[in-house]
Amino acid sequence: MNFYQRLGYLVLGSRLRRISESFLSEINRAYQQEGIEFEASWFPVFYLLSQHDTLSIKELSEQIEVSHPAASQLITNLKQKGLLVTTTSTTDGRKQQVTFSDKGRELLTQIKPVWDAVELSMNAMMDSELGCKELLPAITALESALQSYPLANRISRNIHNQSKS
Template sequence: MTLLTKKIDKQSLLYRMGFLTRRWRQMLDSAFQSLGLTDAAWRPLLHLHHLGDGIKQKDLAASLGIEGPSLTRILDQLIAKGFIERVEDASDRRAKLLTLSPQGRAMVTEITGKVSALEHDLLSAFDDTEIEQMSYFVERLEKRLQETRSRLKG
């Protein structure tokens, strides 16, 4: 019985999805080594790009799922490399907002180009209907996860 014909139970499915996510991140890490970026470096750049310039460090930390002090060290390195800039928040002079520098934007362009090529390679075996079905499933699973987390917190 192959992996494609083997019956998968619910517990195994979530485990395999987690494993797939880890392997995808490993693939990205390998691809970005040629750019001189580690996992700790490329993820904040992409998250800042998707969240938009002018966000607070705590918001970027929440998006990445890491603690503020850990992010501070990473940001200091990215600032030293010229990828990110800290600017003063006009509404709160004590707060600093994060923006991508021109060099950071250029790096994000390279990163997203590599991601697009890898995604195309991986997903080219699936037709549009299958991609829509997977996207719908993941969206429903994300919503269910959020509902379950909210219920467990309150």
């Protein structure tokens, strides 16, 4: 049992971050091996635009659950790479609408097969490893528990309960 496994929930965040970084690194390596210039961090924007054609920056930030400035920064980066185009909304001059450029649409057609392969590979891996089948339901349950009663509140309650004992 390694350091992280021994410490259990005390290092859950660090462990999840390590898994996430490793996962994203592997996904990026898969794109590179296919000769596709795409970063896994762009996936949420590309996926949403592949489903909706055009969205406002606010809609994107709400869907991917990041701050408006973070979404705006990502959109700016993708615009600079020539993958996205923004236009001012015809109904609200303060709103920026985001859509694919021709180059972005072309990239989308290249990356969709990688998405399919990622899903197939992950499903096969999860089916082959004991305990992995419950990973996504467990993550969903954890997210729900954290939303219903934040961890900081739980910790504070336990600190105060311990001091009373």
